[in-house]
Amino acid sequence: MKSSFQKFKESYFLYSFRQDKVAMASFTAIIIFILLALTAPWIAPMNPYDANNIDIMNAEIPPSWNEGGEKNFPIGTDNMGRDMLSTMLYGLRTSIMIGIGAVSLQALIGIFMGLSAGYFGGKTDAVLMRIADIQFSFPYLMLAILVGAIFKMVFGIGRYEQLAVPLLILIIGFAEWPMYARTIRASVMREKNKEYVEAAKVIGLSNRVIMVRHVLPNSLTSLMVISTIQIANAVMSEAALSFLGLGMPVTMPSLGSLIRSGFDYIFSGSWWITVFPGILLILFVLAINLLGDWLRDVLNPKLYKG
Template sequence: MTDSSQTSATAAAPPLPGRWERFRDSYLLYSFKRDIIAQLSLLVFIALVAIAVLAPWLSPMNPYDLAQIDILASELPPFWVDGSDPAYLLGTDAQGRDMLSTILYGARVSLIIGFGAVALQAIIGVSFGLMAGYLGGRVDAFLMRLADIQLSFSTLMVAIIVGALVKAIFGGATFSTYAVPLLVVIIGLAEWPQYARTVRASVLAERSKEYVDAARVMGLRSKRIMFRHVLPNTLSPIFVISTVQIANAIISEAALSFLGLGMPETHPSLGSLIKAGFDYIQSGSWWITLIPGAVLVILVLSINLLGDWLRDVMNPRLYKG
């Protein structure tokens, strides 16, 4: 073949599709465009995250500023109930704080704990799962037995035990001051086995493939093969687990707050707001608990629906090309 023919053949070859073209033609986007539930769930989730991030600018008042709290305006009902105050759209709680402001700030705290705990779970679980699946042998046996021991207890039980120990060691005042990072660590340590077992199963399927053998023949270190070659091929189940685990972490934080091992009332989350208003339901101040509870249900439901959609889309058996 002459140089001119080679040049013409090269010029005639179509360019490789870019990232945007591959995403535009992907089954992920194809499925999302045809799933109204996934679209609504993502829209609701993005809206809740946005208002939580923008809470300092959207809130009528700062619930952490004692100077803005009027105790004489406590337990005012929402705007659609008789006896309400137009200045407080969703009413006030027992301390006189604006419910709309506390919900916005509380949603931000719940999301921070949820995302932070899942990040910690992923770091620990993915690392352990990679080592167990790739190295095998005693490492695999030790790490999986450790995961089995923790999975033999319920996640909430582990979080309660760890949270009670931390509160007993450091004291209630210290726990309240550093409640957010402590809850991230407590919930993160309680739920890492889900990542470890899932990643291990994926790694066991990947390590016998030809690209792993080729990397070994090239003399690459095990650490590089695990994190640079094997890990990218196990991301699909990690994404699916992460969506579900964010919802679980938020629910775990709410449960711990309801048991007195979560966020303090002075720095509320959605869980602590529900717990703070639980004692006032029978007195008629139902909105203190029910409105934050409704926000929590909507937030968790939207995340779970997104997780169900991702699980179906990323399941290779359901892929239709």
């Protein structure tokens, strides 16, 4: 018998990946971004969270190739005197952390709701899908404004800065779970009428066991595509909220907060504070979306040629 690894090596999935240069480049770029984010504390020239490393006299130093630039700050400094390269690495780390955390929460809620709605149907389906419709109709920006304002009023701005990351994960996660629920529901409704489900019922397996062990694993293929794209959407949502002043504070760099902090200075000549984090954000989101497009095509049964 062939091992799982041998089957994977001979699969259409891996063959298609090797034949698609865009997918390979996107995957490579994502791995590089993740490695940069994970190793930020070791490879960054300075720690932007450590006030001892920050000198306000170094504020708005241009990139080293510009007039007035310094070799110690290859792509310049921001308005607080922090090294731009360091803040971007730490900011990328924060943005990826929020993106993965929010998507994990979306998947957890959405899979439970969609699995229950699709398998049981009837009133359960009607109630859960109406909840999803209500959630879809409620803009996440309004939710962010409401939750952020209440949290700041009750606990204070200082406490908000300490808990900004988990708070954003909760806000973005709760705002986007219906997409998972609808996708899982559609897959489960197709799977629950198949013979293996009927056989599981005949031998006396409980609904919970059938749902978790049999139906759910056969409904997860489409979630790979959604999860990939939703990470990009979550990172963009964090950047949008931070840009509007509803997300990460300026003292805790994320790609969104860096773009916001430099936006007030872009017309005074300090363009690099906004431009470089913006380029990094675009490249990261573009790589994820391109990989997601490839996954959507290769996992679509209608396009399968194996």
